Amino acid sequence: MSKGSDAKKARRRKRRAARQTRLVPQEMVDGLADIPDAVVADLAEFDQRITARGWTFDEEESNDDYAVWFYEPSGAEVEDGLPVTSLWLDAAEDGAIVRVVFVGSVERYEFTHEELADDGALDVIEGYRVGQPLPRF
Template identity: 70%
Template sequence: MSKRGDAKKARRKKRQSAARVPAVIMDQLAAIPDGIVADLAEFDERITARGWTFDEEESNDDYAVWFFEPSGAEVADGLPVTSLWLDAAEDGAIVRVVLVGTTAQHPFTHPQLFAHLDAIEAYRDGSPVPDFG
């Protein structure tokens, strides 16, 4: 194998060892087909690289939850931070987003989420809700 291939393999191994989804959650997902678990790990890697944090307290057998700390605010209503989650009942195919200070859920496929992620991350409490049309 080439040096480039070895370097790529080493980076992949390092990323996998630094996975943000705790092993206990990954173990709970073992009953789900391997491809879906691999997709979850890849999703976690992509989203945490952008500054999202895996929420160990809110995640459980049914949901994997992340939040975007830079969006945090003291709010009178709704969530205090923009959050997204994957539902095990949907095999993680739909990403549900709730913006800080709101209660409305915005469902996205994975490609749709990443197409709108800049607007989601830029949103702050009190701003007009982006048009995800």
């Protein structure tokens, strides 16, 4: 097999494994006891909505301060910036602002949940691939 074929199969296995671990882990949900119920419900709804679109909850990067998701179809080998488009919510802001960094970039974009869902920004974010000009919102 060629290196390209092996890499493709490895990416496919990673995607399949990620599909089975998309939801926010129960341990993290249990740790949200100090956060108002409405915020926890909003986080769960947000997680459900974006994981249904192919985003994966990033257990390694998420912690008590940030909840992080990545969009695996955007992944690429890059010299600078993130290797995959990522978004995160900040617990200090009760997750009110969604921050996005595109694959191969360090530039941060900020959206409200309404802007992300209603204005089609999420479609643009998911459609971006490394090497394209960064979107303007």
